[in-house]
Amino acid sequence: MNKLAYLNLGCGVTFCNDWTNVDFVSSSPEVKAHNLLSGIPFKDNSFEVVYHSHVLEHFPKEKGIVFIKECFRVLKHDGIIRVAIPDLERIVVNYLKYLEESLQNVSGALEKYEWSVLEMYDQVVRTVPGGDMLNYLKNVSKSNESFLLERNGKEVQSILDSLRAVKANQENKIIKPGRLSLRPKNIIARYKNKLIKKWLGEDYELLQPAKFRSQGEIHQWMYDRYSLKILLEKCGFKNAEVKTAFESNIVNWNSFELDGNPNTKEIRKPDSLFMEARK
Secondary structure, three states: OOOOOEEEEOOOOOOOOOOEEEEOOOOOOOEEEOOHHHOOOOOOOOEEEEEEEOOHHHOOHHHHHHHHHHHHHHEEEEEEEEEEEEEHHHHHHHHHHHHHHHHOOOOOHHHHHHHHHHHHHHHHHOOOOOHHHHHHHHOOOOOOHHHHHHHHHHHHHHHHHHHHHHHHHHHOOOOOOOOHHHOHHHHHHHHHHHHHHHHHHHHHHHHHHHHHHOOOOOOOOOEOHHHHHHHHHHOOOEEEEEEOOOOOOOOOHHHHOOOEEOOOOEEOOOOEEEEEEEO
16 A cells, blocks of 8 residues: 555554554554654655644653654645644643632532643653552542543543453452563563662662653643744744644545544544644
8 A cells, every 4th residue: 555645753553554653662563663852764855744643742842843843854845744732721721710619619620620730740740650640540539530531531531441440350359469570571670670779779769760751751841822833833834723633734634533533523632732834
């Protein structure tokens, strides 16, 4: 099959086979593994479309500028860039709304306020996988699942489903603690970790957060519709405009279902700001 001149960067497991798909780690033979911090591995003016979803916020601010310039470089004249990122403006609006409602003791507002704070800060400051957002989801006393799904969609749903499955398995004694640790790979990793811990001594505890924060999970900068527009224009793009998940200047956009299902109107990442611009 001849591929379209469409490029999906940092695609994870959401990609189309007739696009060129690139990510830091390949999840499929259809995905090329490449460190995007070192640039985009294609020639100038190679693509008609460059798309990335929830990738830009994982770059430090200055490296984000370099990344967007790389997107500009590989696009053909009049090509389209489409960016989806967590919408800082929406997070802040929710924070202010539910802060005020919590102060007024509105029923259910406190849980929404707590989640809004986590969306704003935990994604940035966490030092362990999942951070406090995962701890929040583990707390079965919370009663705002519909709000969480409205904000974060399938991403939260899959975590909730996994947590429930683990709990059910533990209750049925299906999970046998310690079994995975007997695998040769895990034995080597544990032995290596013990050596590092012994060698570093007290400094070992300082290494763990630094190691985690270098692995790409955290958000290193956030954008709203103004700052993203300015960034795109600074890197040479023109006509930057906000879109919805199902609006696009990209030909046949909805047929690819990258931002959601146009038939059910289910958005893959509902907390997103979507923006397009042209080279």
